[in-house]
Amino acid sequence: MEQTLKIMDLPENERPRERLLRYGTQSLSNAELLAIILGSGTKRENVLSLSNRIIKETGGLNGLLKSTVEDFMSLSGIGEAKAAQLMALLELSKRFKSYRDGNDYKISKPKDAALLIMNEMKNFKQEHLKVIMLNTKNVVMFIKDVSVGSLNSSIVHPREVFCDAIRKNSAFIIVCHNHPSGDPQPSNEDINVTNRLKECGKLLGIELLDHLIIGNGRYISLKEKGIL
Known part of the structure; x- marks a missing residue:
């Protein structure tokens, strides 16, 4: 059985977390950013591979934003814990877009x-x-x-x-x-x-x-x- 390549097996300058700290968030792909948030993969798949597959199988970032907890849990390798992480990420994304700062939001038009x-x-x-x-x-x-x-x-x-x-x-x-x-x-x-x-x-x-x-x-x- 072929052994799954773990993130720690990658050269340090290819690991998402180290790349973010060294080069900044802009240098990372969507899958690498998602991998940092998820933190770990599965026994069969490292977190970077898992993140790439999640984005692909949900239909890209737009599809990811439209996904429900049921959608995530239907994906192979995604259980309650990772589905909850993804839903929390989506909710924060929505809130950041709606409330850019902590000031009062006034509606004039x-x-x-x-x-x-x-x-x-x-x-x-x-x-x-x-x-x-x-x-x-x-x-x-x-x-x-x-x-x-x-x-x-x-x-x-x-x-x-x-x-x-x-x-x-x-x-x-x-x-x-x-x-x-x-x-x-x-x-x-x-x-x-x-x-x-x-x-x-x-x-x-x-x-x-x-x-x-x-x-x-x-x-x-x-x-x-x-x-x-």
Whole structure:
């Protein structure tokens, strides 16, 4: 049986960790960066080979970002521990893109809200509904995942949308959902849901500022389109 080449068997200047420390992160390939994060391979495969295969079998970096824990665990050599490492990496990546620093995030226009959630939501394979909650100064207080699945008035209950906004004393909310097809054009059901939430917001004293529909790198603001 052929013995697997271990990372420590490589010359020092070819090992990912040593290369990063000596030459910087920019000198490393995607697989080498992933290998450093995973730390170890399997009995049959060293970590560099494993990392190359993960990236290849998930469809490159874009595919990696869209993967679920089930997707990772379906790969040979990936158990719960490594799947958890990969999911933690993806979540940090999403958070870094959304929150570039620790300062308050203020929303002054629809594009500000879109930039906050675009990178995460454009990769979803199913429709997700999120609610961005704002204070009286339009600063983001909290973002809540409300539902997963086709957006329709039967599953988008105002109670779920406004529950945390009431508890957190939010002044405004922005509703966001994605179209996995990549086309952000609003459907009749999207408009019906928006109108229903708008009326409920009036009764509760929490204004619905906008409803954003996220496509593949594009978005549509129902406020900008004059629908809201």
